[in-house]
Amino acid sequence: PGEIPIIIGPNTFLGAYGSSNVLGYHAARLPIELDLLNGNPELPSPPDGATIPPGGQAGGGVVALQGGLAGATLDVTINQADARAGGQDTITIIYEVPGEAWAGIGFSNNGGLMVGSEAVIGQPDEGVVQKWILSSKQGIEPMADAQQTLIEPSIVQQGGITTLQFTKILEEPGEIPIIVGPNTFLGAYGSSNAVGYHSRRESFAIDLLSGGVEGVDSREKSLWQAHGWFAAIAWGFLSPMAIGVALVRKLFKGGLWFKIHQALNISVVLFTIIAFGLAVAAISKETPSGASANHFSSDPFPHRKFSIESILNCSRPAV
Numbered sequence: 001p002g003e004i005p006i007i008i009g010p011n012t013f014l015g016a017y018g019s020s021n022v023l024g025y026h027a028a029r030l031p032i033e034l035d036l037l038n039g040n041p042e043l044p045s046p047p048d049g050a051t052i053p054p055g056g057q058a059g060g061g062v063v064a065l066q067g068g069l070a071g072a073t074l075d076v077t078i079n080q081a082d083a084r085a086g087g088q089d090t091i092t093i094i095y096e097v098p099g100e101a102w103a104g105i106g107f108s109n110n111g112g113l114m115v116g117s118e119a120v121i122g123q124p125d126e127g128v129v130q131k132w133i134l135s136s137k138q139g140i141e142p143m144a145d146a147q148q149t150l151i152e153p154s155i156v157q158q159g160g161i162t163t164l165q166f167t168k169i170l171e172e173p174g175e176i177p178i179i180v181g182p183n184t185f186l187g188a189y190g191s192s193n194a195v196g197y198h199s200r201r202e203s204f205a206i207d208l209l210s211g212g213v214e215g216v217d218s219r220e221k222s223l224w225q226a227h228g229w230f231a232a233i234a235w236g237f238l239s240p241m242a243i244g245v246a247l248v249r250k251l252f253k254g255g256l257w258f259k260i261h262q263a264l265n266i267s268v269v270l271f272t273i274i275a276f277g278l279a280v281a282a283i284s285k286e287t288p289s290g291a292s293a294n295h296f297s298s299d300p301f302p303h304r305k306f307s308i309e310s311i312l313n314c315s316r317p318a319v
Contacts, residue, residue: 006036007036008036008037009035009036009037010033010034010035010036010037011033011034011035011036012031012032012033012034013031013032013034014030014031014032015030015032016030030181030209062074062075063075063076063206065187065202065204066202066204067202067204068200068201068202069097069187069200069201069202069204071097071098072095072096072097072098072187072189072200073095073096074093074094074095074096074105074187074206075093075094075095076091076092076093076094076206076208077091077092078090078091078180078208079091079092079167082151082167082169084151084152084167085149085151085167085169088169088170088171089169089170089171089180090151090167090168090169090170091167091168091170091178091208092165092166092167093105093120093164093165093166093167093168094163094164094165095163095164095165095187096161096162096163096164097161097162097164097189097200098160098161099160099161099162099189099191100124100157100160100162100193101124101162101189101190101191101192101193101199102121102122102123102124102162102189102190102192102193102194102195103121103122103155103162103164103188103189103190104119104120104121104122104132104164104186104187104188104189104198105119105120105164105185105186105187106118106119106120106134106185106186106187106188107119107176107178107183107184107185107186108176108184108185108186108203109176109184111184111203112184112186112203112204113203114134114186114201115134115135115136116134117134117176117186118131118132118133118134118143118175118176119131119132119134119140119186119188120132120150120153120164120166120168121140121195122153122154122155122162122164123155123193123195124155124156124157124162124193125193125194127154127155128155129150129153129154129155129164129166130142130143130148130150130153131143131147131148131149131150131168131175143175147172147174147175149168149169149172150166150167150168151166151167151168152165152166152167153165153166153167154166162189178208179208180208180209181207181208181209182205182206182207182208182209183205183206183207183208184203184204184205184206185203185204185205185206186201186202186203186204187201187202187203187204188200188201188202189201223278223279223281226278227275227278227279228275230271230272230274230275230278231271231272231275233271234267234268234271234272234275235268235272238264238265238267238268238271239264239265239268241264242261242264242265242268245257245260245261245264246261249261
């Protein structure tokens, strides 16, 4: 009573499994039409050359991405028994981003984290589209030539829009598979045509069978927010206050101005150390076990300059 009945005849079952023993979002799932009288399971699959209907739109179409990729769009097509790939199933992706910059679409099996994922990145100046290994946040590298199996890849810039297009085999040896079902993708693009740190990025879940796109939160936002607050207070408030006290030191009697100046500089150092520690903790949590947690930066330790400066300010004579 009160439950969905199972009849001796046609039923619709759903099968699913996760990525770990902890109950959560499924790693794969599929509805099954099963006739318990005639015993003929039918597994739904998209017809040849069909565009998967993103967001449940019949006939397929362009998905407007959200969050960090607001303004970018994604169009996906599954090609069954693609003759261009020797009869293997492939996926065609058209990814458009606002502005003229490098662009990339990644594939993840670790919950949308950058490190440990793989990506297809287009370099507009060279006109090159390649598969890359996202080995660390500081360095990425193209896959070996034998793995560069993309079909009809291109990257075009026109009217202030960059369009990355390629067809990829769904399952390739030694690479993260793309399944006709739920996947986690990553999208990113830069601020120029030179491949470097992304100006915008987002991880999102996309179901290539039923359609639909939703964001995947792979960032330690609370840690990054705390990092930002401590850094902002240190260098947006405490440091200017220390400088201001030094500029009007004639208004203070004796060495009082220096004591205030010194206390403010010590606070700058402490807040900077805390901000740095929070950033390290955030990056460590966002990096899979065994992978490098280095990050893109022309100076990996810019904080040391400011900390040394503040320490020297604390120790200078009160004049």
